[in-house]
Amino acid sequence: MKNKEIKILLAAPRGFCAGVVRAIDIVEKALDKYGAPVYVRHEIVHNKHVVDDLKKKGAIFVEELSEIDDKSRPVVFSAHGVPKAVPAEAENKKIFYVDATCPLVTKVHREAERHHKNGYTIILIGHKDHPEVIGTMGQLPKEKIKLVETINDANNIKIVGPVAYVTQTTLSVDDTKDIIGELKKRYPNIKGPVKEDICYATTNRQDSVKQIAAECEMFFVIGSNNSSNSKRLVEVARKAGCKNSQLITFEKDFPIKEIVKCNKIGLTSGASAPEKLVQDFITEIKKHTNVSIQELSRTKENVTFKLPKML
Numbered sequence: 001m002k003n004k005e006i007k008i009l010l011a012a013p014r015g016f017c018a019g020v021v022r023a024i025d026i027v028e029k030a031l032d033k034y035g036a037p038v039y040v041r042h043e044i045v046h047n048k049h050v051v052d053d054l055k056k057k058g059a060i061f062v063e064e065l066s067e068i069d070d071k072s073r074p075v076v077f078s079a080h081g082v083p084k085a086v087p088a089e090a091e092n093k094k095i096f097y098v099d100a101t102c103p104l105v106t107k108v109h110r111e112a113e114r115h116h117k118n119g120y121t122i123i124l125i126g127h128k129d130h131p132e133v134i135g136t137m138g139q140l141p142k143e144k145i146k147l148v149e150t151i152n153d154a155n156n157i158k159i160v161g162p163v164a165y166v167t168q169t170t171l172s173v174d175d176t177k178d179i180i181g182e183l184k185k186r187y188p189n190i191k192g193p194v195k196e197d198i199c200y201a202t203t204n205r206q207d208s209v210k211q212i213a214a215e216c217e218m219f220f221v222i223g224s225n226n227s228s229n230s231k232r233l234v235e236v237a238r239k240a241g242c243k244n245s246q247l248i249t250f251e252k253d254f255p256i257k258e259i260v261k262c263n264k265i266g267l268t269s270g271a272s273a274p275e276k277l278v279q280d281f282i283t284e285i286k287k288h289t290n291v292s293i294q295e296l297s298r299t300k301e302n303v304t305f306k307l308p309k310m311l
């Protein structure tokens, strides 16, 4: 097979976003400043490799504060955000916490609160059980925020009085547009965000996939099964015309036999996937066939977020 050459169209921007970089930095800086161990509530970002690396440096991952054995140690809240009850519980238990919620998720929390104060019932468009959705819903009293996952939900929801909507930050741009369209038909005066809630990183990564997926025989997204933005990239690639689009989690073998039959494949990575994994994947393909790489950059990103003052 070595005389054959596969062209890899490499999407850009891809991989780490500013919120992920900041969240990982926060755990590392907390380890430097306070020493190990530092607890982290939930996977800091949805990537096993990132989590394993931080574990080696002294982070202990828990799902709930009740699992923290040594309450004298700091705890970091993950980039996805937490319900208000979580910092309240930490304060109650006198556990020192550092909040690594992405500022763009915090923006959605504040928006939801503002609408609530102004007398609106809020519709959150998002995926049930995703930690970001749990965190956003947990900013308000239960009866004041309702989850809509699909167009069907949008058609069936019943709310009396003024309505506003917010969204999860990592949704499919196109699917969300359709759901918002339905909600606007049902509630013509519905209030939306001033600037949309789907974040710049999600939008840019989806745009760059749309640009190349149609001309690829297979499309690969490096990411994790629990990463919302990575799973959306697979769906976007399929919708854009590459039916054989898959998530590469590094938990099972790569489909090398299928890959070497292709002439052109596409490749990107989710916002929580390290670039090293993209390069490892390319290195693996190179063991089986010749490869040429063309990187197609759609937009330049220069977003950075400040660390919390205490670090």
Ligand code: SF4
Pocket (backbone or CB within 6 Å): 017, 018, 019, 020, 079, 102, 103, 104, 105, 169, 170, 199, 200, 201, 202, 229, 271
């Ligand atoms: S995907 Fe967007 S909202 Fe999520 S951490 Fe990255 S920048 Fe923040």
